[in-house]
Amino acid sequence: MTTLAARQPRVVLYEGAGAEPLPAPERAELVAALLDRGYSVTLAHEGAAPAASGGAFVVVGRFAGRAPQVEAAGEPVTVHDATGRSAADVVTAVEGARGARPLNAPGAADAWKPWFPVIDPARCTNCMQCLSFCLFDVYGVDSEHRLRVENPANCKVNCPACSRVCPDVAIIFPKYHAGPIDGAPVAEADVGREKMKIDISALLGGDLYARLRERSSEAKNRFSRERSADQALAERRRCLTKLADAAAIPREVLDALPSPEEIQRKAAVAAERAAAALAGRAAAGET
Amino acid sequence: MTAPGGENVRMLYCRCAFARVVPDDVKADVLAGLAASGGGFEAVADLCEMAARRDPHLADLAALAGSGQTLRIAACWPRAVRGLFHLADAPLGEAGVEILNMRTLPAERVLDGMLRGDAAAVAASAQGRDEEAAKQSAAGRIAALGDLPARTPLEDAR
Numbered sequence: 001m002t003t004l005a006a007r008q009p010r011v012v013l014y015e016g017a018g019a020e021p022l023p024a025p026e027r028a029e030l031v032a033a034l035l036d037r038g039y040s041v042t043l044a045h046e047g048a049a050p051a052a053s054g055g056a057f058v059v060v061g062r063f064a065g066r067a068p069q070v071e072a073a074g075e076p077v078t079v080h081d082a083t084g085r086s087a088a089d090v091v092t093a094v095e096g097a098r099g100a101r102p103l104n105a106p107g108a109a110d111a112w113k114p115w116f117p118v119i120d121p122a123r124c125t126n127c128m129q130c131l132s133f134c135l136f137d138v139y140g141v142d143s144e145h146r147l148r149v150e151n152p153a154n155c156k157v158n159c160p161a162c163s164r165v166c167p168d169v170a171i172i173f174p175k176y177h178a179g180p181i182d183g184a185p186v187a188e189a190d191v192g193r194e195k196m197k198i199d200i201s202a203l204l205g206g207d208l209y210a211r212l213r214e215r216s217s218e219a220k221n222r223f224s225r226e227r228s229a230d231q232a233l234a235e236r237r238r239c240l241t242k243l244a245d246a247a248a249i250p251r252e253v254l255d256a257l258p259s260p261e262e263i264q265r266k267a268a269v270a271a272e273r274a275a276a277a278l279a280g281r282a283a284a285g286e287t
Numbered sequence: 288m289t290a291p292g293g294e295n296v297r298m299l300y301c302r303c304a305f306a307r308v309v310p311d312d313v314k315a316d317v318l319a320g321l322a323a324s325g326g327g328f329e330a331v332a333d334l335c336e337m338a339a340r341r342d343p344h345l346a347d348l349a350a351l352a353g354s355g356q357t358l359r360i361a362a363c364w365p366r367a368v369r370g371l372f373h374l375a376d377a378p379l380g381e382a383g384v385e386i387l388n389m390r391t392l393p394a395e396r397v398l399d400g401m402l403r404g405d406a407a408a409v410a411a412s413a414q415g416r417d418e419e420a421a422k423q424s425a426a427g428r429i430a431a432l433g434d435l436p437a438r439t440p441l442e443d444a445r
C-alpha cells in the first residue's frame with residue numbers, strides 16, 4: 001500500500017520588500033522547474049519579511065547577500081539567496097534544503113501516479129455499488145454513512161473500471177483521456193451508455209468479480225492438470241480479454257488480481273461494508 | 288497573492304505534472320502570463336496528488352473562497368476540481384470560486400479569466416468540448432506548418 005505524506009513540500013518565492021524581483025521569463029522558468037520536480041510554490045509579494053507557513057520549508061529570493069529573518073511557526077525554514085543563480089541552481093539548493101522530507105517527484109522511478117476515483121457529490125446517490133465492486137479497499141464511508149474515497153493510493157493505475165458500475169456517472173478519473181469519466185459534463189446519453197455497461201457485465205455473469213473468480217479457478221484447475229504456469233497465465237489472459245474490454249480494465253490489473261480465494265474473501269467483505277453503509281443510511285432516514 | 292485586478296482575488300495554478308492531459312503549450316503560456324502579471328499566486332505541482340494526500344493547504348485555499356475573497360483556479364474540468372477539493376475534506380462553495388479549464392480553453396482565455404475575471408470563460412470551462420473549434424484549431428496548426436500541397440497523396444491515389 002502506498003502511504004502518502006500529509007503535506008507536499010512547498011517553496012516560497014519571495015519578491016517583497018528587501019528582495020529584487022526576478023525578470024518575468026526567469027520567474028516563470030523557476031516556478032515551472034520547481035513544479036515539475038513536485039514542489040508547490042507560493043509567489044509572495046507582500047510583507048516586509050517573508051512569511052512561511054503551511055508546509056513551506058524554504059524561502060527563495062534575490063536578497064543580494066542580505067537574507068532576511070523568516071517568520072515561521074513550527075518547522076525550521078531555510079532562506080536561500082538566489083542572487084545570480086540559475087533556475088537549475090535554485091532547484092538544486094531547494095533539494096538540499098528539503099533534507100529527509102518525502103517528495104513524490106513526477107517522473108521518478110518510484111513516483112506514485114495520482115490515479116484514483118473522485119466522486120462528484122452533486123451526482124452521487126450513495127448507492128454503494130462502487131464500494132461493493134472494488135476489491136482494493138479504495139472506498140469507505142464517512143461517519144454519516146456517505147460514500148468516501150478512503151484510500152486513493154490503493155487504486156490501480158489506469159483502471160477506471162468502477163466508473164463503469166456507477167449508475168449515476170458520479171465517478172471521475174481526472175487524468176482519464178475522455179469524457180465524462182475525466183470530469184466533462186454528463187449528457188443524458190452518457191447515463192444510458194453507463195447503464196449499458198452494467199448490463200454487459202450482467203450478461204457476463206451478473207457480478208464481474210464472480211466471473212473473474214470463475215475464470216481464475218478454471219485457469220487454476222487447468223494449471224494443476226497441465227503443470228504449466230505459462231500456459232495457465234496465457235489461458236487466464238485469453239479468457240479475461242472480453243471482460244477487460246467491457247469494463248476497460250488494464251491487463252496488468254487483471255494479472256495482479258489475488259488468488260480466487262482471496263478475491264472471494266475481499267468481495268464478501270466489500271459487499272458487507274456496502275450493506276452496512278446502506279443499513280446505516282436507512283436507519284438514519286437517508287435514502 | 289493577489290491578482291493585479293483586485294485585492295480580493297487569489298489565484299491558483301495547477302501544473303498537472305503527473306500527466307499530459309492538459310496541453311503543454313497551454314500550461315506553459317498560462318504560467319508565463321501569470322508570472323508576467325506582476326501579481327502573486329499559488330502554484331501546485333498536481334492538484335490530484337495534493338487531494339489524494341488531503342493536503343491541508345487545500346483547506347486553506349477553500350477557506351479563502353468562503354471568506355469573501357475570490358479564488359480563481361486554472362486547472363481542468365470544474366466537476367473534477369470540485370470533486371478533488373471535496374475528497375480533500377475542503378469542499379468549495381458555489382460563490383467566490385472561478386475555475387478555468389486548461390484542457391479545453393486556449394491560454395489567452397484562461398489568462399483573461401485569471402487576471403481580469405471573465406464570466407464567459409468560466410461558463411465555457413464547464414461546457415463540453417467544442418469539437419468544431421478543436422478541429423478548426425487543429426487545421427490552423429497544420430496550416431501554420433507551411434503551405435499544404437493542393438492535393439493530398441490520398442486524393443492522388445483515387
Ligand code: SF4
Nearest residue numbers: 124125127128130166
Ligand atoms: S456507484 Fe456512483 S452513485 Fe453509487 S455510491 Fe458509488 S459513486 Fe455514488
Ligand code: SF4
Nearest residue numbers: 174301303334335363
Ligand atoms: S486537477 Fe486536473 S489539471 Fe490538476 S492535476 Fe488533476 S487532472 Fe491535472
